[in-house]
Amino acid sequence: MSVVSRVLIVDAGNTSIKFTAFEGEQVLWVERGDGCPTESGFVPEVIYFASVRSKEQSALLHADIQAEFPQSDWVTLTSQAFACGVSNAYVEPERLGIDRWLGVIAAHHLVKSDVVVVDAGTAIKVDVVNKEGVHLGGYIAAGLAMMEDALLSKTARIRYGTDEVVTGQGLPNSTARAVVEGGREMVLGFLERIYHRYPEFKWVVTGGDAQELLDSLGVSLECQPNLVALGARLVGDEQLRGNK
Numbered sequence: 027m028s029v030v031s032r033v034l035i036v037d038a039g040n041t042s043i044k045f046t047a048f049e050g051e052q053v054l055w056v057e058r059g060d061g062c063p064t065e066s067g068f069v070p071e072v073i074y075f076a077s078v079r080s081k082e083q084s085a086l087l088h089a090d091i092q093a094e095f096p097q098s099d100w101v102t103l104t105s106q107a108f109a110c111g112v113s114n115a116y117v118e119p120e121r122l123g124i125d126r127w128l129g130v131i132a133a134h135h136l137v138k139s140d141v142v143v144v145d146a147g148t149a150i151k152v153d154v155v156n157k158e159g160v161h162l163g164g165y166i167a168a169g170l171a172m173m174e175d176a177l178l179s180k181t182a183r184i185r186y187g188t189d190e191v192v193t194g195q196g197l198p199n200s201t202a203r204a205v206v207e208g209g210r211e212m213v214l215g216f217l218e219r220i221y222h223r224y225p226e227f228k229w230v231v232t233g234g235d236a237q238e239l240l241d242s243l244g245v246s247l248e249c250q251p252n253l254v255a256l257g258a259r260l261v262g263d264e265q266l267r268g269n270k
Contacts, residue, residue: 029266034070034098035255036062038077040148044204053252062091072099074262076124076216076254101262103128110135110260111157115163123151126164126179128257132228135260136250139229142220145253148172149176150213152220153245154227167216172237173209210239218243 035046047054073095077084082244092100099239105127109175111266112131116122125145133143138157140221145151146169153164166171168176177184188254198204230243231237232253240247250256 029263030070030071032069033257033259033262034068034095035262036073036075036077036087036091037125037254038075038084039061039080040078043087044255046136046252046258048255048259050152053255056252056255057239062094064094070095070098070107072262072266074101074103074258076103076128078123078125085109097223103261103265109256112161115161123166124150125254126153128254129153129232130257131249131260132253132257134159136248136256137228140224142227142229143223143237143253144217144229144231144240144247146170146213146231146233146239148215150233150235152217154224157168164219165216167213169215170209172207173212174205177205177209200252212238214242217245219254221245224269249254 029048033048035048037044037046042058043060045059045063046059047066047070054068056068073091075088077086077087079208103124105114105120105122105124107114108132112134114127129143133141134155140156143153148169149172150167150169151164154162160256166196184201184205186200186202186205190200191206192203196205196216198207217239229240229247230245230253231240231249234250237247237249
């Protein structure tokens with residue numbers, strides 16, 4: 027049972043901010059942007075705030091959002107040793123990215139069995155949690171766009187236009203294909219190794235590139251675009267119940 031009905035989840039990632047509005051258990055809307063969406067007329071009872079940004083950036087964002095909703099309660103979510111039936115594998119639990127922690131918690135509650143969690147965005151994050159709710163650890167790797175940017179920024183002659191990024195058959199026969207498809211093959215190899223290590227685990231994926239990548243491997247999966255927000259709702263509600 028939810029503690030409050032109208033909740034706004036703020037998931038501040040490295041490159042964008044995702045706002046998810048809940049009315050009870052229902053997701054009303056999801057928006058991405060640099061600033062708080064106000065045109066919907068939605069006024070939350072409470073805001074659950076999860077940020078992987080620096081303390082300074084998070085404080086500025088906090089101030090901007092709170093100025094828009096001065097009457098709303100505020101809960102800043104941080105990674106903990108234990109929450110919502112899940113234990114954190116990190117020796118220093120607070121150093122696990124809050125997005126990873128919330129994704130693990132949400133996936134555990136959605137699947138209720140051994141699960142691999144994949145978040146493929148700016149970075150590709152993989153976490154493993156067993157059916158008892160024990161987080162076993164995970165990986166962070168560069169995402170597709172990040173790998174492409176790294177190659178372009180560290181070399182003088184790898185250059186191409188966006189119109190050159192096209193799909194083709196066989197081995198890449200242009201610089202654009204070589205870079206884009208090379209990065210994709212690296213990520214697929216990484217994910218395939220994890221799949222072979224945990225062949226009996228269910229997979230829950232989120233992030234813009236996740237489903238397309240894993241479809242290529244033929245992995246049976248559940249795609250949940252609001253995974254971090256669902257985890258934030260669980261953790262935030264648990265914290266509110268504890269404060270009552």
